[in-house]
Structure formats: structure tokens, C-alpha cells
Amino acid sequence: MRLFQPMRGDTGGQVMLALLLIAAVVVPVLSLAVPASSPWHLSTYTVTLLGKYLTYALLAVSVDLVWGYLGILSLGHGAFFALGGYAMGMYLMRQIGDRGVYGDPVLPDFMVFLNWKELPWFWHGFDMFWFAALMVVLVPGVLAFVFGWLAFRSRVTGVYLSIITQALTYALMLAFFRNEMGFGGNNGLTDFKDLLGFDLQADSTRIGLFLASALALALGYWACRWIVRSRLGRVAVAIRDAEARTRFIGYRVDRVKVAIWTFSAMLAGIAGALYVPQVGIINPGEFSPLSSIELVVWVAVGGRATLYGAVIGAIAVNYGKTYFTGAFPEAWLFALGGLFVLVTLFLPQGIAGLLRQLGRRRARDDGGAPRPEIRAQEAGA
């Protein structure tokens, strides 16, 4: 089957997608069909939390695509995530209609509060879902394209590029903090009511959003695998390992980078759009450089250049964060920093690398020779 082609030779990814499928069946059942008194019941809070993790996982996959396979360490991917989130937030704001505190049929509350008389031009169109959905990918995509075109054509690489991406997200944060920008200033966008006519507080909507996040993660993962397994994916790795050599044998390195970078930003935008209705708020804090760095830590913990490692990392670290910030609120940042140091020192391949090592050891203990790694070939298409 052509559809399963990209997943061949990716045991970790197959397991991950299978678990995702199981979760997509089990979570709705446990939440809706099991009575609230049963210990097996999943609360709305948990479902939303899981959905949030899945959007983080998609974001981490998008980072792994550019970091693990193309060698671009982006410390500003949170910006694309937040822009996708803002596009969705604007749609949700327009859906509130006259149910806001001030009851204005068109203007969101914060604009009424600022004494604005009419909608800024860039808010037009966001009352339509298809338009907002388009902007979710287009805005991060265009920003990434312009940024990438400028940076990669000038051959900015390595730590310099990381610093520029960090500056990019920081600049956007400062801009979005300003009330005059028209995105709600430091309060951001919140108090959402419904999405496509479904009440955001309803359990069924939460389940729907969870399922949409799972689907987006599966499709995004599949698309990344497809790219990674194509010849373009091999060119990307070649660029990561020996950029000048790749240029020398005739590939336009800057264009390859711009293309994959832009695609990755679009994925991050989709993740952001699914994140916002689940957490119910988007504010400039999402642009903060710190959250972009945290995101890189997820990928490092999970294991670079495996894609499924990014999913593991995002979910594991965020579960840890949820637990720690509940149990020992002050300790979280220390735990995160310690985790990063530990992983760098003892697990350079991350959790995915550890799993692979265990798998290999077990294969050896079974007496069988370690299976030769079957290379991604284009054969048998």
C-alpha cells in the first residue's frame, strides 16, 4: 500500500501511531460512556490535557524535522505556533458576537475597551472559518518563507541562525504585547464561546478537539516521514552533515532549506491553532523565547532525527511539567534544566536512542544477530 510506504522501517513511528489510534478510541469511551463515579472515568480536564499534549507533540515533530534532519536549530519555533494560535483565536473572538461583556455585535471586548470604533483591516475575514483556517498555515508559512529566504540565501547558519530565530520570536512577543497592535495586548485573546457552532465547554467538543489533534499529529507525522524518506530528505541530511559538499554537487541548498523550513512552520501553525481552543486563551507569552527553548528540550529529550522521539519527548516532558508544577511549583525549572543536562551528558540520542539500544541488546540476547538496518530505499514503490 502506497499509504503505508512512508512508515516502513520506522518501528518507533508505527508503535506511536498505533498507540495514537488506541487513544483515539479509548479516550472518548472512557470519557463519555464510563460513568463519572467509576475510577476509569476520564474527566474533561484530563481529556483537554491530553489534547494539549498532542498539539505539543505535533509542534515538536515540526522542530525535529528542521533540527534533526536539516540541522537548523530553531530557537523561535514557538513564534509559528503562536501565530497559528492567534489566527484561530481571532476566529474564535469573532464567533463570540454580541455575547461579549460589552455586547458589541462586531468588535471584540478589548477593542470596545480601547474605544475603537471599527474593526482593524486585518481582522476582516476572520469571521469565516475557512479563511481563518487558511491563515493558520499561511501566516506562519509566509513569515517563515521571508525569514528563511533572507537568512538562508545569505548563508546564515549554526548558532547565528539560532540567535536570529530567538530574536524573531522575542520581537514578535514585544509587538504583540502592545495594545495598538490590535491583538488584545498582554491579555491576548480569550473568553471564547464556540467553534463552528459547537460549545467549547461541552465534553463532546473537547473530545472532538482531542480527536482532531490526534488526527493532525498522525497526518503531520506521516507527511514528515514522507519528506524524510524522499530523496529530498536525504539531501536534507546531506546538508546537515556537509553543507558545502551538497552545494558542490549541484543542489540549491538555500532553496531546500527554505522549502522544508516553511513546511515546518506551517505544521507548527496548525499545532497552535488546535492548542488555542483547548486551553481557551492565547497571549503574547506564547512568543516568549523561553517556551521556544523548552520546545527544543522536548526534542532533545525524546531524541533527535527520529520524529517519534519528538512525540515521546513532548509528552514525557509536559507530563513531568504538569506533575511538577502541581506538586512542587518552584522546582519545575530546576527539574527541566537538570533534565537537559542529564540528557546531554548521558543520553545524547534521547529516549528514542535508549529504546533502540535496548531493542538491539534484546536482539543480541536472543542469540540472533542484530538485524542489519534496512536503508530507506525507493525500491518497491
Place this chain on the structure above:
Amino acid sequence: MSATAERAHDLLRRDRTFDFSSQRQRWLAFQEAMRRDRQFDFMVSAKDLELDVSHGQILYIEDLNVSFDGFKAINHLNFYVEAGELRCVIGPNGAGKTTMMDIITGKTRPDSGTAYFGQKIDLLKLSEPEIAEIGIGRKFQKPTVFEHHSVFENLELAMAGDKRVFPTLLARLSGKQRDRIDEVLGIIGLEEQVHRDAGALSHGQKQWLEIGMLLMQDPHLLLVDEPVAGMTHQEMDRTAELLLSLEGRHSVVVVEHDMDFVRSIAKRVTVLHQGSVLAEGSMDEVQNDPRVVEVYLGE
């Protein structure tokens, strides 16, 4: 300047005033500008240049001069390579061997002189990637292969073809391309290592793989810089066989310090000294040339 070129030049002059007084004159001017049978040099892309070796020579370097800060690295150099020939270039350090390679591949621009690829292609007008595209491949001293790719993938990536982003994304290996990879694998003798990571190869195998990557680009002329540096004797013998097997199908210029190696492959040897050709001929002729002996052994 030919009559056509003169007319074209005239047409492109900025100060020229066209006679647009009548409909008829405008039409004539337009027709003149749009003539199909004329080709401007600057409109021809490197890809479309055709190699013309009808006179049997593939490389013509004439009266070439380069100096770096007053030091004459290349001094009135004349150097010709025949199509299909395997030529060795030797010479003491600073003789200008690497500089000559740099000029042929477009990395260095000479102060004066000409360098032609075949009869028609003026190398001095082309950029580095263009020169690579018209079929001059160069192997550098230090081998660089893609360490995390298998031998097969290294050759696949180097293969000549459409290297733009989307065609690369959708690329599938055709049977013919697969055959070509197998053929090159045979030439460089790495059939057994085909699925090994290039990073796991020995130094010599990496050198061969790199020559293979050059061959995948189907070059007419191969420039090989010190291929056996750091190799064992067995590896040297294999490399000699490999280079000899290319003779006839590709023109190969080998720059090498190791005299035993040069003796094992060379039919014609060029000795460079102080930026110009000191002697040229068979290995024996060259070795018995008193000037060469003097340069190599001192007085």
C-alpha cells in the same frame, strides 16, 4: 567582430536613437530586435554549451598568468589535455599545480591568458557551478563524503539530474539510474559495502567513493588532487587500477606527489616548475631530463 555581432552590438547601444517616425520604421525596428536567427552570448546558459572535441583536445590552456601579491603562481603556462587521456601532473611544492586546478574549476581567476574546454567553451567566463555542470569534476585532497548516508545513497545524491526542490522531493530511481549506480559501484569496487554508512568506510574506500560520486555526474574531465595521500600499498594499487579503467571514457588529470604511484599509471607526465611547464613526455623521458633532475634533487 562578425557582421551579426556588430549589428547586435549596435542594436544594444544606449545612445542609439531609433527612427520611430512611421509605422513602417517601428515595425522594422521591432523585427530587427526580435530576429530569431541570432543568439547573444549572454543569453546562452551553461547547460546548453556543447563540448566540441573535434580536434582531439579537451582542454586548452594558453599563456596563462596568475600572481598573488607579486608572487607568480602561474607563469606563461601552456597546457593541453587530449580527450580520453590520463595525464599526471607532478612538480615540487609551489609549482602551481593546485592553482592550475583552481583556474580550470573557476575558483581562481587568472590575470591573463585563455582556458578553453573543447574548442568552444571559454572556462574563464563561467562560474564554479556552471563549470561543474558542463562536465568538469574535481576531487579534493581531503575526502568529503556524506557520513550518515550509505554508499548507495551517496552515489544517488551525486547523480546527474534535475536537482531542484520539488523534482527531488518526488524523485524515483529509474532502472537505468539504478544500473548506472551499480556500474559505478563496480568501477570503484564497493559493491559489498553498498549499504554500509559512508562514515564507516576506510580512508581509501572513502577516496574511491568520492571518485564514484564524481563519476555519477558524468564528467568529461576529471581533476583528481592527490588521490593516494595516506593510502596503504594495496589501496594505492586499487586506486591505480581504478584510474586506469577510466582512461578512454573520461579525460583524467591526476596531481600526485608519490612517484611510484605516478610511474604505475602514467603514460604522459607533465612537470610543472615555478608556474610553467618544465618538461612533458613519458615517465622515463621526464625522469632522465636533466632539468627535472635538477629541480627535484637540487644541484
